[in-house]
Amino acid sequence: MKDFSNLLENLLCQPARNGKLALLVDYLNRTPDPDRGYSLAALCGDLVLDEVKPGLLRALIEERADPILFRLSYDFVGDLSETIALMWEPGEAAEPPGLAQIVESMRAMSKAEARRRLPGWLDTLDGTGRWALLKLVTGALRVGVSTGLAKQALSQWSGVAQTEIEEVWHGFAPPYLPLFAWLSGAAARPSACDALCFHSPMLAHPIDDADFERLEPGDFKAEWKWDGIRVQLKGRSGAGARLFSRSGDDISAAFPELVASSGEGLDLLPLPASGERAGVRGGGVSPDVVRKASGVHGHPLVFAGGLDGELVALEPGKTGLEAVASFSTLQQRLNRKTISAAMLARIPVAIIAYDLLFAADASGENWTDVRPLPFLERRRLLEQAVAKADDPRLLLSPLLSFEHWDALAAQRAVSAEHPSVEGVMLKRKASPYIAGRPKGEWFKWKRDAHLLDCVVMYAQRGHGKRASLYSDYTFGLWSGDALLPVGKAYFGFTDAELAQLDRFVRQNTVQKFGPVREVVHASDNGLVLEIAFEGVQVSPRHKSGYAMRFPRINRIRRDKRPAEADQLEALAKLAR
């Protein structure tokens, strides 16, 4: 545990990507199985130990410390695990538990057992160890390591190309023993092609003006960039089907009308109760509901092979691409623990397919990995597969025809009118399907963000690195004489701008509500921020009735008085 906690602490303090990489490689070099696998899983968020919730941690510390002293400490530190790790008075010296021991016990434990065991572990660990343990069991490491960085470290450590690692990565569960056996040269490359498992998707680069000069329009195909959630569907006759989110979470249970995940006897693989990281939960769907849902279409979607596409909501009673509804409609299907039959009927979903990873033969039992084929070839196979499924829930993403970039720009401009399209995608005709974000193959050309000038109304302290700064801002737009909040943003500014904003908040506070400060926001006194955002949702939770999607601070408009900020009407127009 000591090595793991030191690694976490060093990663946290290491600002440079290369520095982090060196720390990881060094750790992999001197750490045996299964600790290295568990560490990697924890860093990538692939280790779900969800028995310990913040509430339980609070209860533990309040049994040992005065609640007021705890609250004052937490307010100061701004991070629950760290506060408790620092406040915890060490117990008698004893051998601290190892990483594997902790992970394996936690996986086997009930909530009540976890609660009983945790204090004993905390007693034997030092401060950094307590911090690391609490970060580990709550699953919120936040030390600046992405899955991409972890794979890069694996590649650097083993000398195996990252793309090769990407291909098999998702076939294994922590502590990834077959993966490490392969990478350390002890075993042959494991095969991940046959399982109903997730494969890292191919990602696109944002396009910039210089790219258009360099790229030849004739080398590319274009499609709409759909505004849903990216999914991967894998199905095999006799083995059922599974639906994955972009990050590899199994979200089958949340979409029972697409993938029969329980009660139908189709699925031979045990399903992990995951999906939480994608914000999608579907643990509580009863077989009855599934049967009813399947009843809508008569049967679950039958598809053999592996495809890449966008999950979207449809307007009930309509079919085809015309029926695709906005992201805010789809969002009502996400983040749910249970899905009612009424919800399934009210918000039907479909997959818009845009790429094929595995092609099935006529029996649907055997697959070919088609990822090395050029895009156009995969596209042809995809069209066949979609035609074969012949199901209104599986749509084909249409190709856009264009001869030069200006023609495509015109189509992209028109797309702004469509609520479920957020721009266009460019895919090189010859591109193989490469996991990760390879250079020069795929590009996304998003619609420009919307901009509105808003007035800061409230501010709240941030967490972690920003715990001592007012870094979360609620802002509003004018509705008559009143400002109504329309969103909250906590990024988009530089450190220097953050210091300015923090100073403004401290010097212009008119009232405090716990951690929240109300700042001056009169028509002639206050601060205007130019907010960039992707869209707008009707939101009954906001007094204004609207909420911005992905708002961020684009600029601080010191040159504008609050009276010159935008009207709520401007936002309402975008919501239509």
Add this chain to the structure above:
Amino acid sequence: MRPQDLAVLRPEGLFCPPGDFLIDPLRPAARAVITHGHSDHARPGHDEVICTEATAAIMQARLGERAAGRFSTLRYGEKVRIGEVDVTLVPAGHVLGSAQVLLEWRGLRIVFSGDYKRDADPTCAPFEPVRCHVFITEATFGLPVFRRPPPGDELEKLRLSMARAPERWHVVGAYALGKAQRLVAEIRAAGDDRAIAMHGAAIKICELYQNFGAKLGALEPASAESTKSSAPGLVICPPSALQDRWSQKFGDAVRGMASGWMQIKGRARQRNVELPLILSDHADWPALQQTILDTGAEEIWITHGQEDALMRWCDLRGLFARPLNLHGYEGEEAE
């Protein structure tokens, strides 16, 4: 006879009516007792300053002509009558020359601690607890989260990092008065006598410390020439210089910071510190508690810092405590 007859808060600082003097006043005063040389406590422009010899020397070095009209220096433990009050300076263990102020008047004893710590420090006399009725304490680190590791652990972190990355300079931010010298002295005490490069802002104070007997070994000015001519080693500079252009001449250096705030990981990240060293010249939470108990005081006044939590702790112990809300003392925040 009430405690507030002997010490009372005024806008310019804590005033002692029967002695007609202020302690660490925020504005120029006719007569001021100064606990130590940090600029928030030792301000310029007083007519008469009463302090230890080392504090007087530090004030003269930092403030020059403006330091004071005249100095009356006291040895630790030497009792002097000012007006009706007996005043004694007692070691506070904070920085060289730092003192607590013991006020005795008609049988009533009040101790003003100034800033203090309980850890051993090779550059100054160790804190001595004094029994008193009212103890006036700081609370810079007055939260239960501040339980510091032994200073030796932190020095070991620095040593290890330098051994692991000998090709990189280690630039460590440390307050120019006190922390910088303590850091050097601790490194010397651990047997490391390699030359240490010192930022210009701290060099004069280092010489002053050496004149008072501190063993700081070989120090060099951290100039552009020294970075080119010698192999990478340790550089000590004020925290503000860490993010300055100044520190860029050391290239891809390991940036460290020696401060009590480094205990909070968010603070370390905020300052882009790769090597946080938890080292402070202020009492941590257990030391604040221990000290309050050691003084046997019935009443605790809290000058500055995280007073809410220390108030709460006193409350839970059945001790009467009140905050003085002395704004103007920065504690370690300014570092």
